[in-house]
Amino acid sequence: MPEGPSLVYLAEQMQPYVGKIVTKAGGYGEMEKSWLKGKKLLEARSWGKHLLLRFANGTIRVHLMLFGSVLFNKTKKVNASLYLQFGSDLVNFYVVQAKKLVGKLDSIYDWRTDIMSSEWKPAVVRKKMKDYPDSFIGDLLMDQEVFTGVGNIIRIEVMFRAKIHPLSIVGKIPAEVINSLLKHIRSYGKEFLAEKKAKTFGKNWEAYGQKECPRDGQTLKIKMVGRTKRKTYFCTHCQELYK
DNA sequence: GTGAATGTTAACAG
DNA sequence: CCTGTTAACATTCA
Secondary structure: OOOHHHHHHHHHHHHHHOOOEOOEEEOOOOOOOOOOOOOEOOEEEEEOOEEEEEEOOEEEEEEOOOOOEEEEOOOOOOOOOEEEEEOOEEEEEEOOEEEEEOOOHHHHOOHHHEOOOOOOOHHHHHHHHOOOOOOEHHHHOOOOOOOEOOOHHHHHHHHHHOOEOOOOEHHHOOHHHHHHHHHHHHHHHHHHHHHHHHOOOOOOOOOOOOOEOOOOOOEOEEEEOOOOOOEEEEOOOOOEOOO
């Protein structure tokens, strides 16, 4: 479920509840919930993989981790870790990590690094990348402070599309290649969201989950590389290694 | 039944 | 103290 685009979709699905009052809140999760009863949902948005539900007295930060899911007016057999009742409507969050944030969201989050945000600024990301000249690009793409909202699928797809080998050294990648990578991050993020909505997600992967390179037919390498403990799919023939 | 999966962090070892 | 590894969490699917 959860990379940045999925959270944008989730925030959209929460919009019908904005302006509605929480009549009951509960779930087995550890977050205190007594502060929510009778409060109006003022805003629902996301920052990277965080879903943010803002109320006058605080914001719920919901993280879906690897297995989280959300159901609207439906209930699973297992208990919800968080649920919000809005009158006759019920929103169930399963296996999520919820936390109360206090303070202005603008002082907690930098929207300029969120790959899905209208405030996303590639220049800011480029500048942050300069702080990690010796890192592998495959690792840095997972850094939520730099590429907010990128997960394993997005990083694999955009490295493939920009033809960059995951073990390329950030400081050695030419500027125009970085620019191409940033463009692909933005465009693939939008594609990801569109495919989620169209329920065609996963049908257009070029590298993730694939066995051979769609460009040259070479067998893709499938292994963990760098320090990120996640499976990486890449083509050693068409993805250039900058070192 | 087994293993792997769109994730993160606390605990531990060296 | 810093850094890297492991465990833990909990679910669904092939």
